[in-house]
Amino acid sequence: AALDVLADGHRSWPRLREALEPAVTRSEAEGLLALADGADGRGEDGRYRTPADAYAAISCADGPPPPTEAELRPALAELAARAPLTSGHDPVGTLLDPDCRPWPFRSPEPPQPVRAPGSAPVLVIGSTGDPVTPYVWAQRLAAGLEHGVLLTRDGDGHTGYDKSGCVRDAVTDYLVDGRLPAAGTHCPSD
Structure with a gap:
């Protein structure tokens, strides 16, 4: 969720600060949960918008194979050392966006660079x-x-x-x- 807030640039940092302050000082996470709901496309009725599903489907089907647990260990150790507050809850989720390890479908084609000779402007x-x-x-x-x-x-x-x-x-x-x-x-x- 924080990544999506930061994706909006400096204009969104006050919202993140307002959500972090009560979470850090009083263990009140409502603001962070609201940011996460917004980032995840969760409405007030508890339903999710479909772009989140599409994001996982497209990213996992078209992307490279996800790393193995052995490949993740060094990155998790570095993350814990450099960012202990952000990596304490779900460090794997921090590194895998989305987490494609359980995704059952893979493209048989490896990712290809874009080549479009003769393209229009x-x-x-x-x-x-x-x-x-x-x-x-x-x-x-x-x-x-x-x-x-x-x-x-x-x-x-x-x-x-x-x-x-x-x-x-x-x-x-x-x-x-x-x-x-x-x-x-x-x-x-x-």
């Missing part, structure tokens, strides 16, 4: 401080497209459209007029 947007979708993924995607142009949003948080007027303008130009920004364009965050 494609705008790819990446944020330098995105904790969910690393910037290097956007770089690789744009590089695999013959006519891909990477637009970089400088700043923290997941996605860029809602965090930068410059990105919104570039997306509008692309979708309405088919104009791509110049290669190497960087946009500041609002």
